[in-house]
């Protein structure tokens with residue numbers, strides 16, 4: 001993830017970071033009764049105003065993973081968050097795929113994937129920060145209801161590592177147990193691996209149907 005847009009809010013015990021380059025501005029962090037974040041306040045984030053449980057609860061609301069926290073005394077940017085027991089993905093209407101769980105994002109160095117707990121993946125094909133969503137879907141006029149039209153092969157077990165593997169000029173693969181939820185909450189897909197459309201052209205969204213080939217989709 002980009003460091004250039006990483007803002008840090010240092011508290012006595014815990015430090016909160018905000019990566020603006022991957023923030024989808026869902027406002028889950030400020031639409032709370034917590035004093036951790038307050039729109040218009042300077043600094044906007046103040047970790048010392050809340051107990052740890054509250055800090056963790058609010059940070060975990062962030063669907064993109066732009067908000068993280070760590071112990072202030074820790075030099076390493078370790079994830080304190082325990083992964084949720086079930087890996088889930090939600091196809092947002094006209095927007096990204098929000099993925100949560102025990103995530104491992106495979107980048108240019110496959111031997112060193114990036115661990116994550118929450119991430120927003122681009123579905124429109126226009127992000128300048130692929131595979132992450134950068135809100136380009138708004139200007140691009142991306143349209144999708146967020147419905148999930150298939151049920152999938154099912155799961156024998158839940159949880160475990162979910163690898164997120166972007167394919168060059170094609171889909172992003174989710175490898176590991178995952179449940180894909182429709183934004184409406186009315187349908188879901190369950191299975192151990194799936195290819196998600198990230199070119200914006202599939203007629204079977206959120207799944208890839210190989211339309212990226214006709215559309216000459218380029219990820220670089």
Ligand code: FES
Nearest residue numbers: 197198199208211
């Ligand atoms: S990535 Fe969109 S159809 Fe394959």
